[in-house]
Amino acid sequence: MAAVLLLLITVHVQARELTIYTYSSFTTSWGPGPALKEMFEAQCDCEVNFTSSDDGVSLLNRLRLEGDTTRADVIVGLDDLLMPQARRLGIVQAHDLTLSDWPLRESLNWQDSHFIPFDYGYFAFIYDSRKVSQPATSLQALIDSDASIIYQDPRTSTPGQGLMHWMQAVYTDDAAQAWQRLAEHTVTVTKGWSEAYGMFLQGEADYVLSYSTSPAYHQLVEETDAYQATRFAEGHTAQIEVAALSAYSREPELGQAFLAFLLSKEAQALLPQTNWMLPVRSDIDLPAAFTDAEREVIGYSPDEVDAQRREWITIWRNAVSR
Incomplete structure (x- = not known):
């Protein structure tokens, strides 16, 4: 009987499962998930x-x-602007990690008790330099x-x-007019990043909204520097x-334990060339393809964005539907 109980306990321990909710590109064969x-x-x-999810x-x-019916144990892939909503919904709990145990980039100034950062980047428009000879500055x-x-929507x-x-950071009260002008030469607004980037690569637009790190993928995987990221005078979010x-x-x-693992040197070293974002640790050596990824930052705090998100979405929806 003791042997049977030991076997059952062993099977139970081996059967421990961790369910992680994340976004679709994270779990693809070329993403960091596998x-x-x-x-x-x-x-x-x-x-x-x-x-x-998408x-x-x-x-x-x-x-x-x-x-409370969710099967999620860990949530990976929200961002800093969504943190206030997630906290207000009560869907996360304190991580109880001592963040000073890891050499996080000082520029992040991260002290949150419920969320850990695992990578970061800057939004930029990507263009094909073979087609666009004078990119917008x-x-x-x-x-x-x-x-x-x-x-993307x-x-x-x-x-x-x-x-x-x-758009709100640059245009403030004139954002609606800016959205209307943009709508005049917008091919489409997609549900998520993957669909938008795929359409761009098929030649369906001159520019696609992505990240300043996106060209690193093309340089390191496809060995082409044709795809470049804009650098805007106003700054980037x-x-x-x-x-x-x-x-x-x-x-x-x-x-x-998984959250701590995401901050480990081995996980952080993997993320740049699978999730194509910048690591949050300061001790990760990056390929030269990432040298041009940093941008000047503009914008509002997560709490300020959270307070105005509904109004901003209404402004966007009304502007582009005209």
């Missing part, structure tokens, strides 16, 4: 399962609908041009939300991607 799963499973004696905003919407110039553009996409934030422990986690200790 490698992170393999690396963490080798340490935890557990099974990691991913559940994906984008970070879609992920938050899913968590809002599921409430400001948001104003791009909006006033006749260049075709694809961007701010209601479902964190890049789309980043552009909305960017930034994004810090975050992870958190679900308030309803069935495996909080395991989830906390």
Whole structure:
């Protein structure tokens, strides 16, 4: 009988599962998910399962609908602008990690008790230098041009939300007029990043909203420097991607271990060339392709964006529907 009980206990321990909610590009074969799963499973004696949504905003919407019925143990892929909403919804719990244990970049000034940063980047418009010989050097110039553009819906996409934030930061009370001018040469507004970038690569627009790190992918994987990122005189809005422990986690200790793992040197070294964002640790050596990724930052705090998001979405929706 003792042997049977020992066997049952062993099976139970080996069957521990960690369910991670994230966005779809994170879990693709070329994204960081598969490698992170393999690396963490080798340490935890557990099974990691991913559940994906189209984008970070879609992920938050899913968590809002599921409430306390969610199966999420860990949430990966919200960003700093979504943190106030997630906190208000009560879907996350304190991570209880001492963040000073890791050499996080001082510029992040990260002290949050519920969310950890795992990578960051800057929103930028990507263009093919073989087609666009004189790229826009400001948001104003791009909006006033006749260049075709694809961007993402701010209601479902964190890049789309980043552009909305960017437009408000630059144009403030004149944002509606700027959106209307942009709409005149917008090819389409997609639900998420993957669809938009795929259409751009198929030649369906001159510019696509993405990140200043996107050209690094083309340089390191495709060995081409044809795709470049704009650098705008007004500055760029930034994004810090975050992870958190679900308030309803069935495996909080395991989830906390995964959060710590995301900040490990091995995980951080993997992210730049799989998630194509910048690591939050200051001790990660990056390929030269990332040298030009940094940008001057403009914009509002997450709490300021949270307070005005509904109004900004209304401004955007009314402007582009005319």
